[in-house]
Amino acid sequence: xxxxxxxxxxxxxxxxxxxxxxxxxxxxxxxxxxxxxxxxxxxxxxxxxxxxxxxxxxxxxxxxxxxxxxxxxxxxxxxxxxxxxxxxxxxxxxxxxxxxxxxxxxxxxxxxxxxxxxxxxxxxxxxxxxxxxxxxxxxxxxxxxxxxxxxxxxxxxxxxxxxxxxxxxxxxxxxxxxxxxxxxxxxxxxxxxxxxxxxxxxxxxxxxxxxxxxxxxxxxxxxxxxxxxxxxxxxxxxxxxxxxxxxxxxxxxxxxxxxxxxxxxxxxxxxxxxxxxxxxxxxxxxxxxxxxxxxxxxxxxxxxxxxxxxxxxxxxxxxxxxxxxxxxxxxxxxxxxxxxxxxxxxxxxxxxxxxxxxxxxxxxxxxxxxxxxxxxxxxxxxxxxxxxxxxxxxxxxxxxx
Amino acid sequence: xxxxxxxxxxxxxxxxxxxxxxxxxxxxxxxxxxxxxxxxxxxxxxxxxxxxxxxxxxxxxxxxxxxxxxxxxxxxxxxxxxxxxxxxxxxxxxxxxxxxxxxxxxxxxxxxxxxxxxxxxxxxxxxxxxxxxxxxxxxxxxxxxxxxxxxxxxxxxxxxxxxxxxxxxxxxxxxxxxxxxxxxxxxxxxxxxxxxxxxxxxxxxxxxxxxxxxxxxxxxxxxxxxxxxxxxxxxxxxxxxxxxxxxxxxxxxxxxxxxxxxxxxxxxxxxxxxxxxxxxxxxxxxxxxxxxxxxxxxxxxxxxxxxxxxxxxxxxxxxxxxxxxxxxxxxxxxxxxxxxxxxxxxxxxxxxxxxxxxxxxxxxxxxxxxxxxxxxxxxxxxxxxxxxxxxxxxxxxxxxx
Ligand SMILES: [Fe+2]
Ligand SMILES: [Fe+2]
Numbered sequence: 001x002x003x004x005x006x007x008x009x010x011x012x013x014x015x016x017x018x019x020x021x022x023x024x025x026x027x028x029x030x031x032x033x034x035x036x037x038x039x040x041x042x043x044x045x046x047x048x049x050x051x052x053x054x055x056x057x058x059x060x061x062x063x064x065x066x067x068x069x070x071x072x073x074x075x076x077x078x079x080x081x082x083x084x085x086x087x088x089x090x091x092x093x094x095x096x097x098x099x100x101x102x103x104x105x106x107x108x109x110x111x112x113x114x115x116x117x118x119x120x121x122x123x124x125x126x127x128x129x130x131x132x133x134x135x136x137x138x139x140x141x142x143x144x145x146x147x148x149x150x151x152x153x154x155x156x157x158x159x160x161x162x163x164x165x166x167x168x169x170x171x172x173x174x175x176x177x178x179x180x181x182x183x184x185x186x187x188x189x190x191x192x193x194x195x196x197x198x199x200x201x202x203x204x205x206x207x208x209x210x211x212x213x214x215x216x217x218x219x220x221x222x223x224x225x226x227x228x229x230x231x232x233x234x235x236x237x238x239x240x241x242x243x244x245x246x247x248x249x250x251x252x253x254x255x256x257x258x259x260x261x262x263x264x265x266x267x268x269x270x271x272x273x274x275x276x277x278x279x280x281x282x283x284x285x286x287x288x289x290x291x292x293x294x295x296x297x298x299x300x301x302x303x304x305x306x307x308x309x310x311x312x313x314x315x316x317x318x319x320x321x322x323x324x325x326x327x328x329x330x331x332x333x334x335x336x337x338x339x340x341x342x343x344x345x346x347x348x349x350x351x352x353x354x355x356x357x358x359x360x361x362x363x364x365x366x367x368x369x370x371x372x373x374x375x376x377x378x379x380x381x382x383x384x385x386x387x388x389x390x391x392x393x394x395x396x397x398x399x400x401x
Numbered sequence: 402x403x404x405x406x407x408x409x410x411x412x413x414x415x416x417x418x419x420x421x422x423x424x425x426x427x428x429x430x431x432x433x434x435x436x437x438x439x440x441x442x443x444x445x446x447x448x449x450x451x452x453x454x455x456x457x458x459x460x461x462x463x464x465x466x467x468x469x470x471x472x473x474x475x476x477x478x479x480x481x482x483x484x485x486x487x488x489x490x491x492x493x494x495x496x497x498x499x500x501x502x503x504x505x506x507x508x509x510x511x512x513x514x515x516x517x518x519x520x521x522x523x524x525x526x527x528x529x530x531x532x533x534x535x536x537x538x539x540x541x542x543x544x545x546x547x548x549x550x551x552x553x554x555x556x557x558x559x560x561x562x563x564x565x566x567x568x569x570x571x572x573x574x575x576x577x578x579x580x581x582x583x584x585x586x587x588x589x590x591x592x593x594x595x596x597x598x599x600x601x602x603x604x605x606x607x608x609x610x611x612x613x614x615x616x617x618x619x620x621x622x623x624x625x626x627x628x629x630x631x632x633x634x635x636x637x638x639x640x641x642x643x644x645x646x647x648x649x650x651x652x653x654x655x656x657x658x659x660x661x662x663x664x665x666x667x668x669x670x671x672x673x674x675x676x677x678x679x680x681x682x683x684x685x686x687x688x689x690x691x692x693x694x695x696x697x698x699x700x701x702x703x704x705x706x707x708x709x710x711x712x713x714x715x716x717x718x719x720x721x722x723x724x725x726x727x728x729x730x731x732x733x734x735x736x737x738x739x740x741x742x743x744x745x746x747x748x749x750x751x752x753x754x755x756x757x758x759x760x761x762x763x764x765x766x767x768x769x770x771x772x773x774x775x776x777x778x779x780x781x782x783x784x785x786x787x788x789x790x791x792x793x794x795x796x797x798x799x800x801x802x
Contacts, residue, residue, distance in 0.1 A: 068774070069774070070772030070773070070774050070775075070784070070788070071771075071772040071774050071775040071776065071777075071780065071784045072774045072775075072776050073776075074733075074776070074777050074780065075732045075733060075780060075783060076731045076732045076733040076734070076780075076783075077731070084776075084777075088776065095774075280725070281725075283728070284724065284725055284728045284732065285732050285787075287731060287732065289728060289729060290728050311784075311787035311788055320722075321721075321725045323685065324681070324682075324685055324722045324725035324726045325725045325726070325728055327684070327685045327690060327691050327726055328690060330477045330478070330688060331476045331477045331685065331686050331688065332475075332476060332477040333477070370472075371471030371472035372471070373469070373470070373471050373472050373473045373496075374471075374472040374473075375472065375473050375474075375475070375485075375489065376472075376475050376485075379472065379475065379476065379477075382476060382477075383471070383472045383712075386686075386712040387471070387712055389790070
């Protein structure tokens with residue numbers, strides 16, 4: 001048994017002062033330090049002093065396979081980026097084998113994140129994910145807009161999905177990712193989603209990321225026209241947007257990006273079991289603009305996307321960026337929202353217990369330094385986002401990293 | 402004599418590859434490493450390898466006196482913040498004496514900034530600024546909306562300004578700051594600006610920072626009404642905006658914030674020698690919104706404001722925030738703009754040589770790590786902003802910090 005004390009404890013919904021937690025692999029009790037000391041006299045005590053103890057984060061959308069990228073891919077515009085992905089993919093992907101993947105996972109853990117939604121194109125990182133202390137919802141991605149290649153693409157997807165199903169455990173879940181409406185043929189998407197329905201699997205899909213996607217899907221025009229013609233010999237979009245979205249009707253789905261949606265699309269999703277995944281840094285770097293979070297009818301949460309379109313997988317960086325990309329939200333209340341979403345809510349949508357400090361949950365928490373001069377206690381969430389580069393300590397399943 | 406080599410040299414307007422610089426206190430020559438080695442055979446050589454050598458930054462708007470603040474002041478709303486400044490000022494200011502000021506200056510230097518515009522309310526930091534390796538344009542601030550206190554306020558200003566004039570040197574210049582149109586009586590501003598005109602002094606003024614300021618100056622309404630009534634017994638604004646702005650007609654002025662300006666105001670400034678100082682982090686944290694940089698007729702540059710409304714004085718943090726607060730600017734070209742402004746242009750407006758890598762200029766430069774996998778050379782500016790927490794080395798007047 002161990003006891004951890006910090007001046008502030010964020011559940012994260014409330015701020016408790018002068019409370020400690022007793023834990024082994026799970027959180028056993030929350031009470032004042034002296035009470036826990038009396039109750040568990042042989043427990044090891046960690047007094048973190050002027051700090052906050054808060055749950056670890058979940059990051060529901062990453063692409064670990066692209067973790068070798070720092071400056072290989074081009075930023076500034078979605079199509080420029082997409083062409084650079086195609087140009088450099090063969091060079092980039094082999095640069096992220098075991099060591100690079102392990103380094104990415106280590107950085108995720110040390111930045112206070114203990115659960116991820118991993119979008120996997122090839123499945124090479126599957127075993128590593130299943131064996132790591134991270135909770136991983138492993139989304140096997142299907143892609144392929146060309147009907148001629150559909151069978152090969154489907155077979156690859158089925159093989160990976162089956163392999164990941166076998167690895168399922170309390171810390172590893174198999175999910176299904178549909179790459180996007182422009183890159184997955186309707187029939188292929190439908191077949192993959194039938195599997196999701198059968199297995200009650202969680203689904204992830206990129207949707208309405210760029211203006212180019214909108215133009216292509218709505219009018220078969222814009223920069224995607226040249227892209228599809230030259231690279232895939234295709235002249236019509238793989239999907240009609242509303243018909244594509246209707247495929248997700250009876251599923252639990254994470255809709256990623258959703259920047260350029262129509263009123264009709266947002267209305268349709270109202271009654272779906274849908275969560276919007278907001279990746280502000282990625283959106284900004286690829287020139288996709290800013291998600292209008294106030295226009296959504298569904299709840300949203302935050303993710304980093306992969307290192308293919310971000311400089312960091314650290315949720316503190318992402319939360320700071322979110323603060324700057326939504327400058328009209330009150331800094332104090334929005335900061336609390338971001339932390340509550342990134343802990344409790346993101347654990348909930350990925351289906352892993354955690355993201356809260358409560359008895360019976362895994363002892364997954366982090367300790368961050370708090371400025372000595374904090375006056376208005378409710379501003380603690382904002383100061384955590386502003387001042388934290390890395391947490392002082394991260395504890396996963398009761399063990400310090 | 403010393404020679405510094407890095408794979409990339411940013412002048413900052415151009416990116417030179419495989420060039421080195423020879424320097425003592427000044428930059429002597431720029432040429433390929435082998436050529437400089439032959440020319441200066443006894444020079445000490447620093448090979449920084451896969452890095453970029455670029456000029457140090459100038460940060461034209463800080464308030465060092467408030468450097469003790471981390472979480473004493475309240476964020477989220479300008480008036481809430483202003484009331485917290487008044488509530489905690491007496492506690493906050495004495496917490497920033499010699500040691501705290503020295504720490505702030507050290508952090509500025511180590512983050513690659515070698516010149517500042519310091520807005521000084523009390524002048525206690527004057528000697529420290531004059532003695533530091535920083536180039537300091539020292540803006541003695543005048544404040545006072547109440548005519549009854551005008552003489553005392555003016556006398557304090559004159560005393561500080563005279564003291565700073567005596568300290569002038571190639572690295573320390575005396576300037577004049579008018580706090581704002583709502584806080585400085587017209588006559589007081591006019592008298593201070595007559596001194597500026599006489600001495601050809603550079604002027605700084607906060608303008609159009611909050612929506613509350615706009616409401617108060619335009620209509621004598623809004624949250625400032627209660628503020629002025631209760632704290633100062635004042636029921637009318639200290640200035641009519643256009644009349645106030647006309648005071649700056651024949652001066653060189655840094656207009657700080659300028660978020661809520663009218664078309665007429667921006668038109669008026671067209672023919673003034675005016676630069677707009679943009680403090681995105683401060684604006685965001687105090688709920689003031691975002692400056693529309695495309696609506697300006699005058700050039701702008703970036704500054705951090707003080708630790709009273711920022712979590713950092715590091716220009717890399719500020720540039721990253723600027724990138725996120727202007728998400729519709731192309732990331733690649735905007736990043737270059739930000740670096741060019743923060744080096745060359747900000748040195749120019751503060752009146753200090755530097756901000757460029759060129760023979761005859763002070764040997765003020767920094768070395769930052771560059772990702773190994775940079776493919777598109779013109780994206781180097783963006784990657785510097787995204788990946789730099791602190792420069793690897795900072796060299797001021799030819800000496801490594
Ligand atoms: Fe993605
Ligand atoms: Fe200021």
